[in-house]
Amino acid sequence: MAAAKRLTQRDIARLAGVSQATVSLVLNGADGNDGRIPAETRNRVNKVIRDTGYVADPVARRMVKGLNRILGVFTYEPAFPSAQADFFTPFLLGIEEAAQELGYDLLLLTGAGTRRKIFGDNVRLRLADGCIILGRQFDPAELERLVTGDFPFVAVGRRDDAGGPVPYVGGDYAPATSALVHRARDLGHHRIAYVGLNQGAESSEDRWQGFQEAIGGADLVTNINAVGRPAAEVLDILLAADATCVFFTELADAIAVEALARNRGLSIPGDLSIVVIGNHIRAEQATGTRFTSFAIPREAMARAATQMLVRRVEDDAPVEQLLLPCEPVEGETLGPVSTQTIRIK
Amino acid sequence: MAAAKRLTQRDIARLAGVSQATVSLVLNGADGNDGRIPAETRNRVNKVIRDTGYVADPVARRMVKGLNRILGVFTYEPAFPSAQADFFTPFLLGIEEAAQELGYDLLLLTGAGTRRKIFGDNVRLRLADGCIILGRQFDPAELERLVTGDFPFVAVGRRDDAGGPVPYVGGDYAPATSALVHRARDLGHHRIAYVGLNQGAESSEDRWQGFQEAIGGADLVTNINAVGRPAAEVLDILLAADATCVFFTELADAIAVEALARNRGLSIPGDLSIVVIGNHIRAEQATGTRFTSFAIPREAMARAATQMLVRRVEDDAPVEQLLLPCEPVEGETLGPVSTQTIRIK
DNA sequence: TCAAGCCGCTAATGCGTATTAGCAGTTATG
């Protein structure tokens, strides 16, 4: 039971009365004119293979071929634990689908409690033919090593160049944000506020850039460059600035401020319009309010990233950078600007 | 850019002016008294390794060592696509956590559109050190081959012997079902019905067995041995049989019948108590009703299965079979039997 | 002074497969 030694091609060869090389040739469908195995021999070998249930060791195979048909999926953060689950699930779904279609399996390398490194001591990642990197965080040093290295990878989410162009599939936040700004302006808003970071992560910068481009500069009444600030503070600032519309980068902030505003008797969007830039998960589930926003095509991004990665692995395709459009989400928190000014403390 | 050859130990050796064997010894912490590398040489080699960013090829490593620290996760059905997602997610979560703690990575082998085989042509599964098998379906022939083979595996969910004992971690449905039956009887129910398969899958049989043991035989008024039957038919049968309480194995059936019953003016549990055997996902989300049921400890099962698998891989531990208790879920659909008989057509 | 022991390192080997060069026997070609 314990020492049930694995079968090897040598075993098959012995049983079939041929050489190991012949077994290999039979297995790999002796094509062309090189290894020519007549049907009779082929059948004999195949019979032994069937009878014994032999299967080639993928490790040894990989050893000589160099490829595995395995894609790594790396996340700095744990992928499943519930808080994150809703964030990663659409990505994993898309990756799995695409990998399936392309005949690849997935090697999950998900963040530990301790931050996980790509270039650790035990880089089992190299077992895969290439990898997709998920997650908002990204160690810049590791990114640079990846870029300069020869290991195929694709990032989900736009990344700035790091010693070279980074292959990625991202959401095209800038135009999506611009479109929402234009909608707000078309609805008469002239006093617009922005709550959220405008630097740091690429995705933050993209949003901010799209916002700036569309707003023209004159209409921005307040820019609270922070996330997670107490709702009361934020709301006070917004009201003090006479904002009629506010853009949040973080759904959580929007939810808190919206609840507080209603609590204070303000009507949304009657007195204050709210736009969330990017649909974070559970927009409608956490609260009854459906925020005006745009949809991040997570599943499509993941599919595209997977396909891109396979192109790089199989055809050594050049670096691509792809941004997928984000469709607007109507929602119910953006309305025409109110003609009367209400101020309730 | 294309031919950026991977570094090997030989490269490191050349750069450090030593032999490949020395590099390997340095990497594997020359323990004991066998390969003794003085600090000076060790430092020199380590410096080159750091400078070049070399990492050992896990494939070659596996080739000689035999183990990978990778666990396969096999599902006959696709794991992520949304309909299934809620079913598999808790399992994956538990597996990921346990694997993480034990220092293993996960190789996902998820079902294709076409049914996937464990023993296919391309058994990449063997790349892993062992595997966990998820899913309700299970090809009996493959199960038998697994049992007789030497590849370590653990099933999630109880499985009957197949040419030998099957290692598994399951939910202990029988006593959990019994407990619910007793509760119903304690509440005065004497006319109990059972809707669901009582043979086929092991999990169905366990439920049925637990039900039978507790009910004693006399009280079973109807046994509709089917799932997915039209709610109207089922309800009519239940009413015709004067059932005061009904056990469903399938949540979907329970939902349909409950809705119809309410629609016809019956009160639940006033006129009819409903028990669902096993909490299928989204019990509360799909409908407002919280069914009386028992909780299947999916995450704990997955964790236990993972740990069991590692024991088998690392210590060649004997086959274990483990059933985890299922806690009762109070719910709101099981109440005392009504003294008056209401019949509404 | 010589044997024994130790130290620092390397050559050699094997893991299971794919692949190539090439051998012996047969058949076609001029």
Place this chain on the structure above:
DNA sequence: CATAACTGCTAATACGCATTAGCGGCTTGA
């Protein structure tokens, strides 16, 4: 009839690493 071409197969090799046997130089002990 000699040579070429083909057929069916095998020996040999490489892939990158871990591991073991053992080599030459040095130190120690008698």
